[in-house]
Amino acid sequence: MTAPKFPPLFSGLAVEGQIEPFEKACAEAARGCDAGLVVYKIGANALQAALVFAPDVPLADAMAILPLCGVGFQNALGALAPPEVAVHLEWGGGVRINGATCGRLRAAASTDDPTAEPDWLIVGLELPLWPDSDDPGNTPDQTALYAEGCADVNPANLLESWVKHTLVGINGWLDDGPAPLHQEWRRLAHGIGENIAMNNIVGTYLGIDERFGMLLRDAKTTHLIPLTQVLEGA
Structure with a gap:
């Protein structure tokens, strides 16, 4: 498979075997690597990648x-x-394709202090390409990319495209502020208006605040759950 090509200021690092791209990216960031590092592993059954931001x-x-x-x-x-x-x-980072869970995004940072400027922030992507089971009826709420009519999607091309579209999003966020991102994210958001459980609170998922914190309304009040709580290790 041809190695993916990334935009300027991004560099790729392929890993193999038991090495997990997310953990590798965290280790590289802690050692002081440059922002823009893309650690990835394209396996037969899954695409895993992690982006390093500063x-x-x-x-x-x-x-x-x-x-x-x-x-x-x-x-x-x-x-x-x-x-x-x-x-x-x-x-919290979960990805749904055609309504079913299909991988996730995850995040880690050098600090969990909301007021501190992090030295680094990692966002990882885990995307199953093929189902774990030969009988998907056993897990109807879980799916994989190729089970949803995407068998012609090359994972290296998808990784390239993800990095490029994320770069476009970052430039828009820096130039135009968070409002356009809020609008686009709400259009894709799953579960708004539904009853869910989060942080031992059961209530109606009303939406998000200006910093993407979850607004969760129970019988007594509206709770704000900051997005920093989804950080791994937080």
Whole structure:
């Protein structure tokens, strides 16, 4: 398979075997690697990748990069997949294709202090290409990319496209502020208006605040759950 090609200021690092791109990216970032590193592994059954960012804003604001990467993934797959394939995004990073869970985005940072400017922030993508089971009826709420009419989508091309669309999103975020990102993310959001459980709170998922915090209404009040709480290790 031809190695993916990335835009200027991004560099690729392929890993193999038991090495997980997300953990490798965190280790490289902690050692002081440049922002723009893309650690990836394209396997027979899954695509895994992680992007290294160095935001120059407080963590509470920098967390917008997680939904931004989700929108970038939807745009990337939308450019490569058949038009009937629908992608939606869960608040905490889950990805849904045609309504079923299909991988996730995850995040880690050098700090969990919302007011501190992180040295680095990692967003990882985990995308199953083929189902784990030969009988998908056993897990009707879980799917894989190639089970949803996307067998012609080359994972290296999808990775390239994800990075490119994410870069476009970052430039838009820096130039125009968060409002356009909010609008696009809401269009893709899964579960708004439904009753869900989060942080031991059961209530109606009303939407998000200006920093993508979840607004969750129970019988007594509306709770704000900051997006920083989805950070791994937070």
